[in-house]
Amino acid sequence: xxxxxxxxxxxxxxxxxxxxxxxxxxxxxxxxxxxxxxxxxxxxxxxxxxxxxxxxxxxxxxxxxxxxxxxxxxxxxxxxxxxxxxxxxxxxxxxxxxxxxxxxxxxxxxxxxxxxxxxxxxxxxxxxxxxxxxxxxxxxxxxxxxxxxxxxxxxxxxxxxxxxxxxxxxxxxxxxxxxxxxxxxxxxxxxxxxxxxxxxxxxxxxxxxxxxxxxxxxxxxxxxxxxxxxxxxxxxxxxxxxxxxxxxxxxxxxxxxxxxxxxxxxxxxxxxxxxxxxxxxxxxxxxxxxxxxxxxxxxxxxxxxxxxxxxxxxxxxxx
Numbered sequence: 001x002x003x004x005x006x007x008x009x010x011x012x013x014x015x016x017x018x019x020x021x022x023x024x025x026x027x028x029x030x031x032x033x034x035x036x037x038x039x040x041x042x043x044x045x046x047x048x049x050x051x052x053x054x055x056x057x058x059x060x061x062x063x064x065x066x067x068x069x070x071x072x073x074x075x076x077x078x079x080x081x082x083x084x085x086x087x088x089x090x091x092x093x094x095x096x097x098x099x100x101x102x103x104x105x106x107x108x109x110x111x112x113x114x115x116x117x118x119x120x121x122x123x124x125x126x127x128x129x130x131x132x133x134x135x136x137x138x139x140x141x142x143x144x145x146x147x148x149x150x151x152x153x154x155x156x157x158x159x160x161x162x163x164x165x166x167x168x169x170x171x172x173x174x175x176x177x178x179x180x181x182x183x184x185x186x187x188x189x190x191x192x193x194x195x196x197x198x199x200x201x202x203x204x205x206x207x208x209x210x211x212x213x214x215x216x217x218x219x220x221x222x223x224x225x226x227x228x229x230x231x232x233x234x235x236x237x238x239x240x241x242x243x244x245x246x247x248x249x250x251x252x253x254x255x256x257x258x259x260x261x262x263x264x265x266x267x268x269x270x271x272x273x274x275x276x277x278x279x280x281x282x283x284x285x286x287x288x289x290x291x292x293x294x295x296x297x298x299x300x301x302x303x304x305x306x307x308x309x310x311x312x313x314x315x316x317x318x319x
Contacts, residue, residue: 008302012295019291020073024066027280056082078285083277088285091270096289099259099266101171102189103251105182110190110197110251111244118201125206133198140195149188149261156184165263185262189255193247200243204236211235237308245301249294
C-alpha cells in the first residue's frame with residue numbers, strides 16, 4: 001500500500017510540474033504585459049517601457065525566468081506581483097483559506113443531501129420519490145450557475161440572514177456572519193455537484209441491489225439495513241467516489257465565477273483581478289494553487305479506494 005501511495009504521489013508531482021510549465025509558457029507567450037497598465041505616456045515611451053521591464057525582470061531570457069520560478073516553488077516563493085511588487089505567496093495565502101472554506105461548505109451542501117436522497121431514491125426505485133429525484137437532479141444540472149447566482153442575489157438577498165454580494169467576514173472574526181455570507185454562494189457552487197453525486201449513488205445502489213452479493217446476503221437472513229451498509233454501499237461507493245472526487249476538487253478550486261458574482265475575496269476573484277491587471281505572475285500563482293488543490297484531493301480519493309474497497313488492496317497485494 002505504501003508503494004502505491006508513493007507512486008501516486010510521484011504522479012501528482014509530475015502532473016503538477018507539467019501544469020506549472022504549461023501555464024508559465026502560455027502566460028508569458030501572451031501579448032499582454034503589466035507595463036500596459038502604466039500611465040499612457042510611460043507605456044508609449046520605448047525607453048520608459050524598457051526601464052520598467054528591466055526593473056520587473058521581464059527583459060531576461062524566458063529560460064532564466066522559468067528556472068527562477070521553478071527553483072522558488074519548493075520554498076513557497078511564487079515571485080512578486082508585477083502590479084504592486086507585493087509577494088504573490090502572501091496574496092495567495094490570504095485568498096486560499098476563503099476559497100477552501102467556500103468549497104468545503106459547498107461540498108457539505110452538495111454531499112450530505114446527495115447521499116440521503118440518492119440512497120432513498122434507490123431504495124424506492126420506480127416510486128414517486130425516485131421519479132421526483134430524477135427530475136430534480138436533471139433540473140439542478142441544467143441551471144446555469146451564473147444565472148442562478150444573479151437570481152438568488154435579486155430574490156433572496158436578506159442583509160440580516162442571507163446577505164448577497166459583498167460584506168464578507170472571515171470565520172475567525174464572526175463565525176455566524178461568515179456562514180451567512182457564504183451560504184448562497186455555496187448553494188450555487190454545489191448544486192450541480194449535488195445532482196451528479198445523487199445520480200451516481202442512485203445508479204450504483206440500483207446496480208448493487210441487482211447483484212448476486214445482495215441476493216446471497218438476503219438469503220442468509222441479513223436485515224435491510226445490514227444489506228445496505230455492508231453489501232450495497234460497498235459496491236456503489238467506488239464509482240461515486242470517483243465522481244465526487246472530481247466534483248469536490250472542482251468546488252474547491254473552480255470558484256472564479258461564484259466568487260466574482262458574490263464578491264468573495266478568494267482565489268477566483270484574485271485571479272480575475274490579476275488578469276485584469278495583466279499581472280501574470282499573480283495569475284500564475286493562483287493557477288498553481290488551484291491545480292495543487294485539485295491534484296491533492298484526487299490523490300486522497302485514490303487513497304480512499306484502498307479503505308473502502310478490499311478488492312483494490314487485494315490487487316495491490318497480488319502486484
